[in-house]
Amino acid sequence: MYAQGHRAQQRARDAERQAPAHGPRPGSLPPGPGGLLHLQRTAGNAAAVRARSLMVQRTAVTDPRTKQSVESGGLSPDERVALAAQLLRAKKTKELDRLRAAHPDEQDRLSERALRAIMPRYRDVHPESEGESESEDPSVFYRTLRPEELPLRNGLRPPVGHDPEKSAADHIRAGSRAKVKSSWVSFTRSLKTAAAWAAENESRIAKVKLPDGVRVEEGRVYDTTDPEQLAAVFNGGGGSAENFAKASQEVVVKGGLDAQAVLEVFKAKYLTPEQYEQYKTGAATDAGLYAVVRTRAKVTENKQKLVPKPIGIYQHQEPPVGVPKRKDRERTPENDDRSNRPRMTT
Structure with a gap:
């Protein structure tokens, strides 16, 4: 009897000491000010938890x-x-x-x-396609040259008869199809992109470096790889032109650049897969070879993905300045004397 009574008292004391795991059951709060104090403590703990969670969100x-x-x-x-x-x-x-x-x-x-x-990409990567080739230097760009452009002599300027009122967005939307050109000149941050365009007809590529201080001039340069500058060009309404500019890593410069900004001139042409592998592995060398790249895969209108093409980029020497014609020669006493000589008549 004594042992049973002792165990019953012990169980009662243990039950009093145990705290509920998830708070008191409804109706079990102590009456009077003790119950109010318990509610205040519980509310304070909840507020502290909420405050801690908000602090995490406001890092x-x-x-x-x-x-x-x-x-x-x-x-x-x-x-x-x-x-x-x-x-x-x-x-x-x-x-x-x-x-x-x-x-x-x-x-x-x-x-x-x-x-x-x-690093925008709007299509899946082909297994044979290389990654992006964005320049590490944000001031270095590339441009595929037109046949008449002589960058080391004349720089890279808008064509004659351009419309200076056209915006950068108009320039990018129209592209090379524009009947009336703008005062903007397009470049790309990607050597691979420039090579892919140039290799179509073995054109030349100019590598340029933006002079110090040019970016400071408001509205002179827009780099579409920067989301803020892209938004400044299109204001959120670029559509497919905006996607094209981002995928091409296009940079536009108002008024173009002087010849002093041109670092090098290259020429691009397609390689065979065997040549590409030999150059890539070092099994073959070429003194004039600057780099080899493989283009990104292109998707045709029929949704067919073309196999990437290997391209060789070679150093290119611009032709020397030719002897000017007689009408372009400077006026000198010797030339003036020649022009005043009587002509032979028959």
Whole structure:
């Protein structure tokens, strides 16, 4: 009897000491001020939990453009994507990881859209296609040359009779089909893109470097690989022209560039697959060869994907300046004397 009574008392004491796992059951709150105090404590804990969760959503991230701290929770989803793209472009991986951790529901979308913004690709990669060839130097561009262009002599300028009132968006939309040209000159950040255009008829390629201070001039240069500059050109209404500009990594310069900006001139032509492999592996060498690339796959109108083509890019020497014709010679006493000589008549 005594042992049974002792065990019953022990069980009662243990039950009093055990706290409920998920709060008290309805109707079990102690009456009076003790119940009110319990409710206040519970509400305070919930508020603290909510405050901690909001702090996670409002993680401060340093914007690489303004160098100022930005509360990510106060940005819209599209603004967070733009911020992620800037962080990725500036190689601020730790800041990007903080931004993604602050918004776990958007982690994959932030990474995917940010990567697409700085390295756009609008079709699947062919297994034989190489990756992007965007220049590491943001001031180095390439241009496929027209037959009449002499970059080392005349620079790269708009054609005669161009319309200076045409905007950069009009220039990109019309492309090379424009009957009236604009004052903008197109380049690309990708050597591979320039080579793909040039190899069609073994054209030349100019490699240029933007002079210091040119980008400072407002509205002089637009680099469509930068989402902000792309938006400044099309204002969100570019459509297919906007996609083409991004895929081509197009850069437009108002008024073009002087001859001093031209670094080198190349010539591009198609290679056989065997030549490409020999050059790529080093089994064959060519003193004039600058680089070998393989184009991205193209999709035809019939939705057929063409096999990428290997291209060789060769150093090219521009022809020397020819002797000017008599009418273009400078006026000198000798030439003036010749012009005044009497002509023989019969």
